[in-house]
Amino acid sequence: MEQPRVWRSSVDRRYYKQSEPRIYEAQMIQPSDITGIEAVTILDEVLGLAAPQYVLRQICRPVRMDSLTARVDIATKLTGQEKVPPLVEAELSSQSYTTVDFDLWKNVVHIVVSDEARKKAAHDILGLHVSDAARDLARMENKQIMEELAGATDVAGSDWGDTANNPYEDIVGAITAIEGNGYPADFIAADPLVWADFLSNPFVRGTMQGVQYPAGKVFPVPGLPGITGYSDGALPDTVAYVGSRAAPAVVFGEGPTEAARYRDEKSGYDAxxxxxxxQPELVLSDAIQELTGVHA
Structure with missing residues (x-):
C-alpha cells in the first residue's frame, strides 16, 4: 500500500511531507493529510518520550543538518600574547580549525501491531510499542556516543569506592590538563555505579553538607563549581570522562527524523x-580525558 511519509527537520523542528524517499521538500502537513498527521503523531510521541533519555547528546555540540552529508569546520582555539610592551607589535595569530566530514547513518525502529493483538488486547498496544521505540532510539544513540568517547586519552585513576582515595585528585588532574590545552572543562560523564562510588566517598560527602543529592541523570557535581555531571548506563562502569563541551570535544551531527505508516493487508497488521x-564524532582529543579504574 501507499506509504505516507513525514519527516522532521533538525534545523527548524517542523514536520514536512515527503513525496519521494530520497527527496526532502518543504511541503507542510495540512489538516487534510490524515495519514500524514497520524504518522506525525507517532513520530512526535516517540521523540517526546525519547528526548529525556538522550543524556549523552548533552555533552556534545550539536550540528543540525537536513542533508545526510556535510563538511563542517569547527573553530578550536586562538592563541593570544600576554603582557605586550608599549610600542611593540603583538605576534600574529590565527584561528585553528578542525574539519569534520559527516556521513550520517540511520537508526531504525519498526513498530508492528497485528490485527489480533489490537482486537484482543486489554491495553494500549500501540502506546506500549511507542514507549519501547523511544527507549530503543535513546539506547542506540547513547551507545554510539559512548563508542566515540572511547577514543579519548586514557589516564589512570584510583578506585573511588576505596575510602582512602580522593576522587577530586583524579578529576582536578584531568581538568588541569584540559584547561592547560586551552579548553574549559565543564562536564563529567560516568556510569551510575561510578557516581555511586563518587557520592559515597568520604572526601565527597564532606563537601555535601546541606547539598541535595542528585535527583536526575544531569546534575551539578558537588565540590566542582561549573562542572555538570551526566549519568548513563551506556558508559563503561570502570571509567569516568572529564571533558569540555564548549571546546567541543565531541560534535553531534543531527539529521532529519522520518516516519512512515503502512498496512500489510495480506498479513493483517499496521506498521x-x-x-x-x-553521527557523533570525537574531534578534539585534547579536550577530553578518560579516567580509568575508578570503579572496581
Missing part, C-alpha cells in the same frame, strides 16, 4: 517505521 539520521 510504523521511524528512521533517525545522526
Amino acid at each position: 510504523y517505521i521511524i528512521r533517525s539520521w545522526l
Whole structure:
C-alpha cells in the first residue's frame, strides 16, 4: 500500500511531507493529510518520550543538518600574547580549525501491531510499542556516543569506592590538563555505579553538607563549581570522562527524523517505521580525558 511519509527537520523542528524517499521538500502537513498527521503523531510521541533519555547528546555540540552529508569546520582555539610592551607589535595569530566530514547513518525502529493483538488486547498496544521505540532510539544513540568517547586519552585513576582515595585528585588532574590545552572543562560523564562510588566517598560527602543529592541523570557535581555531571548506563562502569563541551570535544551531527505508516493487508497488521539520521564524532582529543579504574 501507499506509504505516507513525514519527516522532521533538525534545523527548524517542523514536520514536512515527503513525496519521494530520497527527496526532502518543504511541503507542510495540512489538516487534510490524515495519514500524514497520524504518522506525525507517532513520530512526535516517540521523540517526546525519547528526548529525556538522550543524556549523552548533552555533552556534545550539536550540528543540525537536513542533508545526510556535510563538511563542517569547527573553530578550536586562538592563541593570544600576554603582557605586550608599549610600542611593540603583538605576534600574529590565527584561528585553528578542525574539519569534520559527516556521513550520517540511520537508526531504525519498526513498530508492528497485528490485527489480533489490537482486537484482543486489554491495553494500549500501540502506546506500549511507542514507549519501547523511544527507549530503543535513546539506547542506540547513547551507545554510539559512548563508542566515540572511547577514543579519548586514557589516564589512570584510583578506585573511588576505596575510602582512602580522593576522587577530586583524579578529576582536578584531568581538568588541569584540559584547561592547560586551552579548553574549559565543564562536564563529567560516568556510569551510575561510578557516581555511586563518587557520592559515597568520604572526601565527597564532606563537601555535601546541606547539598541535595542528585535527583536526575544531569546534575551539578558537588565540590566542582561549573562542572555538570551526566549519568548513563551506556558508559563503561570502570571509567569516568572529564571533558569540555564548549571546546567541543565531541560534535553531534543531527539529521532529519522520518516516519512512515503502512498496512500489510495480506498479513493483517499496521506498521510504523521511524528512521533517525545522526553521527557523533570525537574531534578534539585534547579536550577530553578518560579516567580509568575508578570503579572496581
